[in-house]
Amino acid sequence: MDKDLIVCDPGILNGKPAVKGTRISVALILQCIASGMTREDILNGYPTLSKEGLDAALDFAASQFQGEEVKVISGK
Numbered sequence: 001m002d003k004d005l006i007v008c009d010p011g012i013l014n015g016k017p018a019v020k021g022t023r024i025s026v027a028l029i030l031q032c033i034a035s036g037m038t039r040e041d042i043l044n045g046y047p048t049l050s051k052e053g054l055d056a057a058l059d060f061a062a063s064q065f066q067g068e069e070v071k072v073i074s075g076k
Contacts, residue, residue, distance in 0.1 A: 005056035017060060019053035022046075029057045
């Protein structure tokens with residue numbers, strides 16, 4: 001993945017990580033995925049977003065959690 005495709009510019013979206021050349025944040029892409037949109041849905045819904053940009057955003061998001069420990073708590 002091209003790490004240069006994700007930028008944090010204070011002048012764009014208040015510095016949130018976004019796909020370079022767009023106003024599409026990594027958070028927006030994650031919200032789309034969480035709402036059930038497919039990769040095709042996202043690319044069709046955001047024509048300025050390239051497949052490479054989508055891949056870079058998902059890779060960036062995943063890299064933020066590397067090394068994080070996930071604890072599963074069973075409720076009773």
